[in-house]
Amino acid sequence: MEKGIYEINIEEGLPDVDAALRILEYQFASAAVIGERVVKVIHGYGSTGRGRGRLRSAARRWGKDDPRVGFVVKGEDFSIFNPLARYLVEKFPHVAKDKDLENCNEGITLFFINAKK
Numbered sequence: 320m321e322k323g324i325y326e327i328n329i330e331e332g333l334p335d336v337d338a339a340l341r342i343l344e345y346q347f348a349s350a351a352v353i354g355e356r357v358v359k360v361i362h363g364y365g366s367t368g369r370g371r372g373r374l375r376s377a378a379r380r381w382g383k384d385d386p387r388v389g390f391v392v393k394g395e396d397f398s399i400f401n402p403l404a405r406y407l408v409e410k411f412p413h414v415a416k417d418k419d420l421e422n423c424n425e426g427i428t429l430f431f432i433n434a435k436k
Contacts, residue, residue, distance in 0.1 A: 322413045324429070325355040329374055330363040336377045343378060347430070351387055356432050357411055364425035375425070382430045394419060394427035407431060 327346040329339040343360060350358050360382075362374040382391040392404050398421050399405050407429065408415045419427055 324357050324359045324414060324417050325350045326359045326361060328361040329378060330361055330426070334374075336373050339374050340377055340381060343381060347385075347387070347432075351432050351435075356434070357407055357414055358430045358432060359417070359419070360428045360430065362426060362428065375428070379428050382428060387433055389431040389433045392429040392431075394422075394424040394429070397421070397424065397427070397429060403431075404429075 327343060327350070329342050334342065339362070347358060360378050362378045364372055364375055379391060379393065382388045390403050392401065392407065397404050397417075397419055399408060404420075408420070414420070
């Protein structure tokens with residue numbers, strides 16, 4: 320089986336923001352421990368009308384504030400024309416095969432995990 324991007328789905332079950340961030344923190348820590356460098360967070364984009372994109376906003380804010388995250392690529396910017404996304408594609412070949420590349424998916428965000436020193 321071919322390796323794909325490590326995915327964390329915080330939208331499943333429609334949790335509130337606090338619960339979703341706990342899931343994100345736990346699974347992100349697990350990904351970092353096993354040596355993953357690229358994590359795709361599935362948060363949805365508020366299409367249910369219930370949360371109005373709160374999970375997306377909270378996840379992206381969390382990624383910008385967490386020191387383990389080197390940089391964030393919004394799903395709508397996940398394109399080879401974006402320098403950060405292109406870096407991920409070039410450095411990690413399995414990223415180039417991801418179904419969301421070039422699909423302008425507002426329901427995901429990619430986090431690049433800093434290497435451990």
